[in-house]
Amino acid sequence: MAMKRLCAGAALALAVWSVGGASPAARAEDAVTVGEINSYSALPSFTEPYRKGWQLALEEVNAAGGVMGKKLAIVSRDDGGKPGDAVTAANELVANDHAVLLFGTFFSNIGLAVSDFAKQKKVFFLGAEPLTDAITWSQGNHYTFRLRPSNYMQAAMLAEEAAKLPAKRWATVAPNYEYGQSAVAVFKQLLSAKRPDIQWVGEQWPTQGKIDAGAVTQALAADNPEAILNVEFGPDLVKFVREGNTRGLFKGKSVVSFLTGEPEYLDPLKDEAPEGWIVTGYPWYGIHTPEHDAFLKAYQAKYNEPPRLGSIVGYSSVKTIAALLAKAGSTDTEKLIATAEGLGVATPFGPITFRKIDHQSTLGAFVGKTALKDGKPVMVDFAYRDGAKYLPSDEEVAKLRPKE
Known part of the structure; x- marks a missing residue:
């Protein structure tokens, strides 16, 4: 039993990157160490590209001189979901x-747990991926910041398009945990405000990772x-789409879907991908800006594969941390927080x-429609x-966020 615990603990500690083969003592002296946590074994389709993204950013940061005159080091651990x-x-x-600080996490319930830890232990935490609004609003705290656009932000983007549809009778399907519950609630709130004539006629709440797609579709x-x-993602989305196609569920119906345009979730659908769904996502093949061109060139040169949305999140997380430490010129938690605000x-x-008001970043998302091109799923009209x-x-946020 002791050996099993030892092996499990060793499996959690993934790596310390870009500090060479120095001893732990030397690393502590020569590097600024930050901690990273994510659900690598629970959802590799997103977290593996995410890890590649932060590794690329880390190499770039250290090649440019590191932070505060030292190398930046990342110790990474797998939370197993x-x-x-x-x-x-x-x-x-x-x-x-x-x-000196923590970043990462994927699932919303895990992000909230680490956010509470940060509050209790007075540690800076950058939530990279969790989308629940609670992390910056109802359960927001002084120590927690969030990178990705929240459920509210993505719901507002999608509701803007959904309001243009003639459909009045709406049903929902989402995983039955914090993320899914939050996404459905805020989408319904925002769409109903734009379209008071909407009727919500049904809700399906399959267990995350264990969808009974036939029963849900029926x-x-x-x-x-x-x-x-739709708020399903990952393997659950594949099963849901397959059953929906088989049973004709989507024929003649409009579908609005969180995250489905992200390559992590769109590519596995292959030629079964539905066409015309309104989605948020990441059409890396169609973005032509200097910032994205530089990232795409560096990512493909290093990994010989296209990036995923996770790659953007991981890369931007470490770039945020490097900018934060450089500007703060200190690892003191209160100085980091004061610097991060704004x-x-x-x-x-x-x-x-x-x-400053809620520690939410203004990172956006691409909104478009799903389509098939040469038998492969893509985003179009994005x-x-x-x-x-x-x-x-700020006035609305002040009502949502607890006073500290």
């Missing part, structure tokens, strides 16, 4: 590895909606800012939506 393991990893990173068909909001960062999607334009006012 479990909030308890994530908190254990966070504690070990701070106590044993002397991480139940949605029984609701007889004119449009469907911090501007260059990303492959263009410049972003971390808002446009970048600046996240700053899809956030509520």
